Amino acid sequence: MYSPLCLLILQLLLLRHYGLGRHLKHKQSQKIHSVLVSTWNYTDANLQAWSVLKQGPRRTRQAVIQGCMACQSPRCGRLLGGHYGPDERGTLSLEAAIMDGRNQEFGAVAGMEGIRNAILVADAVLRNTHHNLLVGRGASDFARSMGYKVEHAPNHNTNKVVGSWNLGSCQPNFWRDVHPPPRTQCGPYTPLPEHLLQRPMRQEYPITQGDHDQVAFLALDSEGLFHVASHSSGARFRIRGRVGDSAVPGAGIYADNEVGGAVASGDGDVLMRHLPAFLAVEAMRAGRSPAQSAANVIQRVLKYNTEFNGAVIVVNRWGTYAAACAGLDEFNFVVSGGKGFLSMARLERVKCQERNDVVDGGPKGFFTRKPIKKGY
Template sequence: MIKILFLLFILQIEVAYNDQNIPIVVTTWNFLNSTIRAWDILQNGGSALDAVEQGATVCEEQQCDRTVGFGGSPDEDGETTLDALLMDGKTMNVGAVAALRRIKSAISVARHVLEHTTHSILVGDQATDFAKQMGFHEETLTTAESKKLWMKWHNENHCQPNFWVDVTPDPSKHCGPYKPVIHVKPRKYTGPHVDQYNHDTIGMVAIDQNGDVAAGTSTNGAKYKIPGRVGDSPIPGAGAYADNAVGGAAATGDGDLMLRFLPSFVAVEEMRRGTPPTQAAQAAIGRIRTHYPDFMGAVVALSKDGEYGAACNGIAAFPFYVRDRNHSKSGPVIVEC
């Protein structure tokens, strides 16, 4: 009798597992190679943390859309800096770096922050110093391509577009340095429009065969940003969020606007209330759209049982890749919200 009850218990576990679409990985945009790498790890029994880290590393190395990794999105001084985040939904621990200089492997440095410190975020030159202590190689992130891009912006286009408002000289006509100008009524920002062509953060959410959830991001930020600028990508709950009890989410788009609303956290909290992933992502996007109707951004959401969805604003369609047990033979599937 005891043996029969034990076998029934095991059968119930197997049925519950088979009802879940895990392992699974969801990747923002059309970053196929990153999705393939993450899935290779998951299907071989690897952890969700490893899948997200290694998947994002592929994009860093391949300079996906020139908006991830070295040699892209130079700031006002012509330097490329990197932001990245990795969150463990099992422990609720976070590791992140922001404005990381002269280190290529941003997502892996974030992993070291997660595993080898009790901090959550390290920034700038101090993040570089930490990376060097952890064994990472310091080198320039500038390439001939990014230098040429910056020189055209600085010399031919007279530092246009840029992100300054209410300063003198007029930032629409001159390069800095700038000084503040106080107006009775602040002028509306009319700077560069952030879209999928100049800010394609890679965001990934993965669930491994143990049901552990991880989420992460990597980006080189917005082109011609003011040096020191940090967007949504390395901010927990903004760029990405993960919780084993619920699932995970990741965001991409105009980070200066999106980080104010913590869209990844909102999406996860909506799923915690029982909202399906697509509707949860829509709720996160809708909260931003209420205040900024024309903003560009998207959110992917993944529930703990492997159901996924996405929502976007300011673009005709937002593609994202999915690789899971249901598509084990066909390979990664690209979906549009």
């Protein structure tokens, strides 16, 4: 005859066994919903990527590459279309990255001049080298060795953009603590002496229609495979040699087949410091939902950068997605597929978080002009 204590232990073991069995059965029966998500409102590019993904499983890599290539035209705005995103010397360069969710293999290029298909070169870095990131002239040399041809130099439109910027006293720019004052004059600049350092507020940039210099794509197929990719023409009038978030793993893109994936867009120099795409995936690994993960990441960024403009989109391993943003009235992104298979390339919107809801203790920024928050 069993003692009361033994009976209690037996009951607990039975409950644990059958409860775990039901949990595993539920997980096994849960269906993965293929989905293609992209930042901003570029429905044509999303639809092109989705047309590749829906051809069958194991097409995630080709899908995100197709999306990035589709955005190398004016359909994704004048900056991504080329010739409008020069650095302060008038040089055009591109950056791109791709990540495989199976093993987090990553390939990227940055500051690459004269080569149009940056995402294909980034993919070649992943597949044909033991490196993760190639930059500058080395990236261009690698691209040529892979068979990609050098294309034309900056055209008249690029020269016109840089000329107007110079006539406007080189505003905005990315310099600080230099002489002459970078807020009112062009360079060349020299460092200020230590006793004159001011640590001015960070200059933030409003997000306006057609001014997106970066786009990201996330693809999940019915077998639970993720690929994420990002393509950027670089921030306009950046200091020559600058690398943006598109080329940094965990900043603009991140994926892990066991958990999910995320893509981010916004001020790249802020994103690189906080790795929001990586943080969002790790938040899901810790048990948070996509919506909770996205919101927590934006709150963390705002805590240290109160004037941040940008967004993150998070997708779990089953295809459930959510987005969060700051600095805009709302954030637009495009989705194809997903649960229920609603209309393809559908434009979705999420209302951005109010800054007052976040601890106001981080560095503040300023705008050179009134930010435009609608119409993107």
